[in-house]
Amino acid sequence: MGGEVEGGGGRQLGRVLSFGIPDTALGLVMGYVEDPWDRDAISLVCRHWCRVDALSRKHVTVAMAYSTTPERLFRRFPCLESLKLKAKPRAAMFNLISDDWGGSASPWIRQLSATFHFLKKLHLRRMIVSDDDISILVRAKAHMLVSLKLDRCSGFSTPSIALVARSCKKLETLFLEESTIAENENDEWIRELATNNSVLETLNFFLTDLRASPEYLTLLVRNCQMLKTLKISECLMPDLTGLFRTAQTLQEFAGGAFEEPGQQVANRNYENYYFPPSLHRLGLHYMGANEMQILFPYSAALKKLDLQFTLLNTEDHCQIVQRCPNLEVLEARDVIGDRGLQVVAQTCKKLQRLRIERGDDDHGGLEDEQGVISQVGVMAVAQGCPELTYWAIHVSDITNAALEAVGTFSRNLNDFRLVLLDREAHITEFPLDNGVRALLRGCTKLRRFAFYVRPGVLTDVGLGYVGEFSKSIRYMLLGNVGESDNGIMQLSRGCPSLQKLELRGCVFSEHALAMAALQLKSLRYLWVQGYKASPTGADLMAMVRPFWNIEFIAPDQDGPCPDIKKQILAYYSLAGRRTDCPPSVIPLYPAF
Template identity: 55%
Template sequence: MYGNVKLPSKLCSFGLTFMGTNEMHIIFPFSAVLKKLQRLRVERGEDDPGMQEEEGGISQVGLTAIAVGCRELENIAAYVSDITNGALESIGTFCKNLHDFRLVLLDRQETITDLPLDNGARALLRGCTKLRRFALYLRPGGLSDVGLGYIGQHSGTIQYMLLGNVGQTDGGLISFAAGCRNLRKLELRSCCFSERALALAIRQMPSLRYVWVQGYRASQTGRDLMLMARPFWNIEFTPPSTETAGRLMEDGEPCVDRQAQVLAYYSLSGKRSDYPQSVVPLYPA
């Protein structure tokens, strides 16, 4: 079906959707002239019902090859089925022009080759000194408290960050926050941190203008969030679901509730009036 497809020699932008085994050969003749590739985005495909029987997915093998061969990359966004510290280290070694890096680790494989990704994340951030945006969405155990501290320590140029399923304890979050002096926008997903630790960490980041936390160890009232109250700072709280309210983990701490949310941001207009009924505005009063 695709045997006669020809691509122009001066192609500047190229996108393929729902690509499977039968379509991969289309790009092979053209891939050799992509050593000047600047932007790469690989979306997940298994959300489409028609792709359920397709095999494959991007792994550390392909990510390493891209880093070695395409050294002018400025933007990488990829959903990966497997990842290693070595792959992240390759990006830090060869992709010196990178200013936007986003990686999501899918949960389709039971076993991941190399976790936690502490050393890989450190090597990537130390090597890619032009980064302005950084996203790392993993699975539980993907990044320890040590790795979270590395991210804070080496994120001096980053202004926007999204982290999911990272860290082990509140101490890791506090260590992370101590290094984020220039971070302006932070999003956290499905993390084990307590409400108090979140508030204390946010107070340590002086440049922060916006924070959204979705899924954490929340109280029913959000009382500890008031520790981060400041002038012109709006705090909006979505309480945990009734199903997890009062439930404790084995160590006696509240469970992580994926529905609990915190949204905090600077505003000269004061409290907004269009928030949904599920949201509780805490500050300003």
């Protein structure tokens, strides 16, 4: 290579590069390197650089709580100020993992409280956090904690939140979104937060069952004059007028609620409803055609709009979106339809993130949905919104040409996720091998890729294309793909950067999955649900290697099709075998 230097001169240059930079300068330079992959690469240059990295690293994400121990993490990074810790697999969000799977935060909380002397920010995701855990954390860190995120967690109650609110007077962020919290009728914690904290910037208890009185919320925004983000549970919008007139610094609001169907108040007029002029990101519950006028005076200023929990039909979506030319983030359900996505493409030229979730198939939920998304809407958005970096979409039909359009026009994508619904008996075109190839060849910035389709839509050939053209992808979810073991083997010959792979409804054997895991050199985490299982699971042992935990998650024998729900979880771990496995989790390796 042109950069290599032979002989003693090369060794001398190596010593200069490794040791010739003063520690102060090296630490300052490393402070600007945020990508963990880049930091890891820096730490491998030499032991000295590894030590400087250890002392200067301020944030770490532990993607799997069982992959290491808190003691080991502290020895590696003793000066951490911020930690994000995940436990239960993503599948837990879709009720695919039993509640007793594990994920207790207790051993981490005890060690963090005792030894991580600089820790100011803690983000726990999909973990079980007890009231005792919070009490221990508060006793140790109340004087310095500025951010606490309990993200999709469970096991704690509102008195513990009140303890945090009362004790952590420097707290700037309290995040509880989608957590399951006991004693949810008690909203005294909001009053405690309002009376003990004046620096709060973000409060989020969106999509929880927590009660929130308008009086306490108004007191909160009056006392916390730096509050920028407020995402709450359901609270009637007519009762929040005082809050919005008080919250002059508020930039984001989500939650609230209008009257549910059957409870609407006649002739309620929202045309003159007041939002503070600083508000640019908004999401409202149960908003229907009679209430959407509340948005019209502010639409042109909106940068983010969440319509996932509204009662709007396709035409209502069109009326709102065409008034929002400055949107950067849009979230909706597939009721928006192809027509709505065409309006998005025509109007929202600054759009960076688009999320279209599945609607209510039974028509028994929010409203009778008529919207359908197909290749028409996908092609329109690809051609009309060139700044997209994140795109997650549920479609009822898709073609190779639509996927090729994404690869041609959406060159800035770093995260693309597509789910093909099974609503329609027939789809226009399959297989989609060539479309996937074009998408991956064009979207060279992709780091995360999900493709959940129907059997036959992505063949073994298509999986070969995925492997060949996924040079930079680090996370991948594939559902109902491939025709034989050859498909997963072809994929595993590529994907050099793939760290996390999730598979559902696949046709692959245990042996093929094991061989693929060995061949994917960067793989750190593998989750599979639904595969060709052997009677004993012995073929999985072919993937055995040092520090590689293999667990079999038994299905619920009382549930439908138990064989389909068999799961494999394999991951790198420096902590050894789990000691808290419930009966449904069977460790295969290490055996003891």
